Amino acid sequence: MYHHTVSAAHPTSGFATGVLAPAPESAKDAILYQRCAWCGTAMYHRLLCPVCQGSELRTERSEGVGTVRHSTVVHRNTPAARNVSLVEMAEGFVVRGRVMGPPVGIHSGDRVRLSTAKDPVRGEPVFQLLDEPYRAWT
Incomplete structure (x- = not known):
C-alpha cells in the first residue's frame, strides 16, 4: 500500500x-x-x-494603506528623476514601490494608498499620497 x-x-x-x-x-x-x-x-x-x-x-x-518609511530619488536609467520608496503597509509587511508626485516631495511618515499593484514599466506597486503633508518651514 x-x-x-x-x-x-x-x-x-x-x-x-x-x-x-x-x-x-x-x-x-x-x-x-x-x-x-x-x-x-x-x-x-x-x-x-x-x-x-x-x-x-x-x-x-492588503487593504492598500501604508506609511512611507524611506524614500530615495533615483536619476539612473530613467529619463526623469523618480522616487523609490519603502512602504510599511498597515498589515505589517514592507514593500518597495513608487509614490506618485514630485520625487523630492515624498518623505518618511507620509501616509499613502495603493494606486496600482503593478507599474507597467517596473512591475512595482505605485502609491499616491493620502494627505497633503504638513511641512513646517523654518
Whole structure:
C-alpha cells in the first residue's frame, strides 16, 4: 500500500500562492502578501517565514494603506528623476514601490494608498499620497 504525503515542494492549495503563481484577475489592483500560519508574521514575496522559518504561508489581500518609511530619488536609467520608496503597509509587511508626485516631495511618515499593484514599466506597486503633508518651514 502506497501513501502519498504532501511535501514542501508541492504546497497545499491556499499556501504561498501569489509568490509562485500569477495573481488572480480579481487581485489585479491589490497587493497580495503572505502571513505565516505558525507565528502570524506578515511578509511580502517570501517562500519561508523570516521569523520562524515556517513554510505554511497563507496568501492574504492588503487593504492598500501604508506609511512611507524611506524614500530615495533615483536619476539612473530613467529619463526623469523618480522616487523609490519603502512602504510599511498597515498589515505589517514592507514593500518597495513608487509614490506618485514630485520625487523630492515624498518623505518618511507620509501616509499613502495603493494606486496600482503593478507599474507597467517596473512591475512595482505605485502609491499616491493620502494627505497633503504638513511641512513646517523654518
